[in-house]
Amino acid sequence: MGHAILMFQKRWGTPSWVGISLPVTTSRMALDRIQVGCCGFPVARKSYYEHFGLVEIQQTFYHLPEISTAARWRAEAPQGFRFTMKAWQLITHEPTSPTYRRLRRKIPEADQERYGAFRPTGEVRRAWLDTLAFAEEVGAMVVVFQCPASFTPTDEHVSNLRRFFRWAPRGKRVFVWEPRGNWPQDLILELCRELDLVHCVDPFRSVPLWSPGLSYWRLHGIGGWRHQYREEELEDLFQRASSMKVMTYCLFNNATSYQDALRFQERVRHRQQ
DSSP: OOHHHHHHHHHHOOSOOTTOOOOOOOOHHHHHTEEEEEESOSSOHHHHHHHOSEEEEOHHHHSOOOHHHHHHHHHHSOTTOEEEEEOOHHHHSOTTSGGGGGOSSOOOGGGGGGSSTTOSSHHHHHHHHHHHHHHHHHTOOEEEEEOOTTOOOOHHHHHHHHHHHHHOOOTTOEEEEEOOSSOOHHHHHHHHHHHTEEEOBOTTTOOOSOOSSEEEEEEOOTTSTTOOOOHHHHHHHHHHHHHOSSEEEEEEOSTTHHHHHHHHHHHHHHHHO
8 A cells, every 4th residue: 555545544544434433623714625516517507507616517528519619608607617627538538438429420440549548649639639728718727537447557558648648738727637447556646746637536435645736526426326425425525525635626426416516515505604
C-alpha cells in the first residue's frame, strides 16, 4: 500500500465509509467548499438551474455538441453557475466500446486503431482540441477524463497517458482523471503528481490520492447505478466532504441522482444555518 494511502487512512480511516463515526461540527468555510450537482441534466435545464449551481456535462463524452450549443447553455445559466464536462470518448475509449453507439458519425474500420486510449495520433489530438473549444465556449474550468476498465496500466497505456497530458493544452483548466480497473495506487499517485491531474473517485469505493486545490467525487451508486442513497450514507458523505481541506465537488451519477443530490444539498444547507 502506498504512502499516500497510509497517510489518508491515518487521518480519515479506511475507505469503507458507511457507519464510520466522524465529527459533525464543521466550520461555515468548510461547508461552503462543498458543491453539489448531477452528472448530466436529469431534468429540464431551467428547473435544474433553480436548484443547483453545478453540473457535469455528459453529452460531450458521447458526441461533442456544436459550439453554438455551448454558447446557448452558458447564456441561459444563472450567473456564477459552474459547468464541468467529460472529455470526448474519442480520446479515452476505443471504438470497440459500446458507448460508440451514441457517436453520430461512423469511424471507418481501417481508422479505428487511431482512436481512444490516449493514442499519440492526430485524431486523438484533434478530438481534444475540439473538446477544449467547447469547454472554452461553455466556460467549463474542469474537464473529466473517464477511462474504461479496459484501459489497464500496461506500459503502452501509461506511455500514451504521459504523452497526451504533456502535450494537451489546458490553459487554467483543471484536468480530472478517473481511472477504472486495477491500477496500482502508487502509480495513480505518481501520474497525477507528474501530469497535474486530480484523482477522481467514487468516495464509497476508493479514496482520492491526489486532490490539490479540488477534490472531485462521482457517486455511481453503492453496488450499482440503481442504488438510492440512504440517509445514513448521505451523512457519511457529508462528514467526509466537510472534512476536506479543499473545494469538493459531489456529483451524483446514479438512477436517482436528482433526488439524492437535492437531499444531500439540503443536508449541507441545513448545517450552514
